[in-house]
Amino acid sequence: MIIFQLTNKELPAIAGGRPVRDNFLPYARQWVEEDDIEAVRAVLQGNWLTTGPAVAAFEREFAARVGAAYAAAVSSGTAALHVACFAAGVRYRDEVITTPLTFVASANCALFLGARPVFADIDPKTYNICPEEIEKKITPRTKAIIAVDFTGQPADLDAIRMIARRHNLVVIEDAAHALGAMYKGHSVGGLSDLTVFSFHPVKHITTGEGGMVTTNNEELYRRLLLFRNHGIVRERELLVENQGPWYYEVQDLGYNYRLTDIQAALGLSQLKKLDRFLARRWQIAAIYNEAFAALPEVEIPCSVPGAISAWHLYILALHLDKLAKSRREIFEALRAENIGVNVHYLPVYRHPFYRQLEGPGNCDRQSFFCPRAEELYERFITLPLFPAMTDQDIADVVAAVYKVITWARRSR
Numbered sequence: 001m002i003i004f005q006l007t008n009k010e011l012p013a014i015a016g017g018r019p020v021r022d023n024f025l026p027y028a029r030q031w032v033e034e035d036d037i038e039a040v041r042a043v044l045q046g047n048w049l050t051t052g053p054a055v056a057a058f059e060r061e062f063a064a065r066v067g068a069a070y071a072a073a074v075s076s077g078t079a080a081l082h083v084a085c086f087a088a089g090v091r092y093r094d095e096v097i098t099t100p101l102t103f104v105a106s107a108n109c110a111l112f113l114g115a116r117p118v119f120a121d122i123d124p125k126t127y128n129i130c131p132e133e134i135e136k137k138i139t140p141r142t143k144a145i146i147a148v149d150f151t152g153q154p155a156d157l158d159a160i161r162m163i164a165r166r167h168n169l170v171v172i173e174d175a176a177h178a179l180g181a182m183y184k185g186h187s188v189g190g191l192s193d194l195t196v197f198s199f200h201p202v203k204h205i206t207t208g209e210g211g212m213v214t215t216n217n218e219e220l221y222r223r224l225l226l227f228r229n230h231g232i233v234r235e236r237e238l239l240v241e242n243q244g245p246w247y248y249e250v251q252d253l254g255y256n257y258r259l260t261d262i263q264a265a266l267g268l269s270q271l272k273k274l275d276r277f278l279a280r281r282w283q284i285a286a287i288y289n290e291a292f293a294a295l296p297e298v299e300i301p302c303s304v305p306g307a308i309s310a311w312h313l314y315i316l317a318l319h320l321d322k323l324a325k326s327r328r329e330i331f332e333a334l335r336a337e338n339i340g341v342n343v344h345y346l347p348v349y350r351h352p353f354y355r356q357l358e359g360p361g362n363c364d365r366q367s368f369f370c371p372r373a374e375e376l377y378e379r380f381i382t383l384p385l386f387p388a389m390t391d392q393d394i395a396d397v398v399a400a401v402y403k404v405i406t407w408a409r410r411s412r
């Protein structure tokens with residue numbers, strides 16, 4: 001149990017006081033231990049650096065952990081989204097519906113294939129894509145829905161699956177934030193047509209860079225493998241012709257999105273620790289929830305009944321009407337306390353690159369605009385949350401938030 005030393009009478013550092021801590025606490029960080037390093041060393045001393053047994057073992061263990069029939073390891077979460085869109089059959093001029101409140105890769109993957117991302121607004125309570133808004137955006141060109149489990153909270157997967165069935169669409173779940181999350185008693189990873197994960201260092205487990213796509217559909221799996229490896233086919237029974245034992249064919253345009261065995265060894269070793277990492281994330285989120293529920297100036301994240309979040313991100317939504325300072329001033333005050341707060345995310349369509357996509361025959365501002373995502377983006381602040389945080393780190397975050405909110409509070 002942590003006893004909070006609330007220093008809320010003190011001046012914040014931004015106004016000339018002493019910061020809560022002397023060194024900077026990032027919002028997220030990997031946790032790599034000696035046994036992880038040993039696992040990587042063993043691969044470096046072996047025969048296979050890529051496309052070897054460590055990749056196969058990582059895929060097997062990962063699929064088993066998330067309850068999926070198949071898993072294909074790739075070089076990043078972005079590659080995983082690209083591969084998944086290809087497998088889903090997304091092509092030139094198709095439309096793919098996704099949330100604006102996500103990392104840009106969730107929408108870019110449609111553009112990679114010449115398709116057009118379409119944004120459906122979020123549910124203001126869960127911050128995830130809203131099924132009714134998805135329905136409004138469906139056209140004859142819609143091919144797929146990319147549902148992001150934002151912050152680690154599973155999207156409304158049953159409702160999304162029903163919509164997809166009715167309109168013959170593929171559901172790609174972007175679970176880059178949600179490794180270890182549960183939805184109605186099942187692990188995220190075996191619930192959608194395709195589920196995408198990232199192993200970037202800020203995520204639940206890391207391979208440096210890396211990603212995974214899981215599916216229960218053998219045909220989709222075959223297409224994942226094809227796109228990951230230059231569109232190359234080697235299976236004798238699938239070749240157009242067979243010129244001999246050396247012979248392979250390129251049957252589609254693919255990429256080199258392979259994960260190395262060096263990375264897979266790290267992934268395998270990290271996967272063994274996933275439950276420990278998740279338990280610590282849940283513990284930190286519970287401490288934050290308890291501490292910040294008492295602050296009327298902020299809204300804590302909602303916990304959706306029937307779902308268990310993987311708590312990749314912990315986001316406070318500021319009640320700006322109760323505060324005399326702006327989000328930016330509060331953000332800068334927390335940074336001055338050496339708390340590595342962040343903001344997730346500027347709605348994707350507001351990035352300059354997306355703005356220049358707007359135009360006749362392409363994307364008009366009206367069809368992109370999502371007012372709920374806009375409103376919440378202006379109020380969000382992400383607090384540090386990662387399993388290697390010490391009890392003192394957690395206490396520092398709580399103390400800094402109390403100190404800064406007390407300073408920023410509107411006098412009553």
Ligand SMILES: Cc1ncc(COP(=O)(O)O)c(C=O)c1O
Nearest residue numbers: 076077078103105176198199200
């Ligand atoms: C929701 C989401 N999707 C996809 C990605 C892309 O993953 P990667 O960085 O591994 O390419 C990220 C990365 O932060 C993400 O947050």
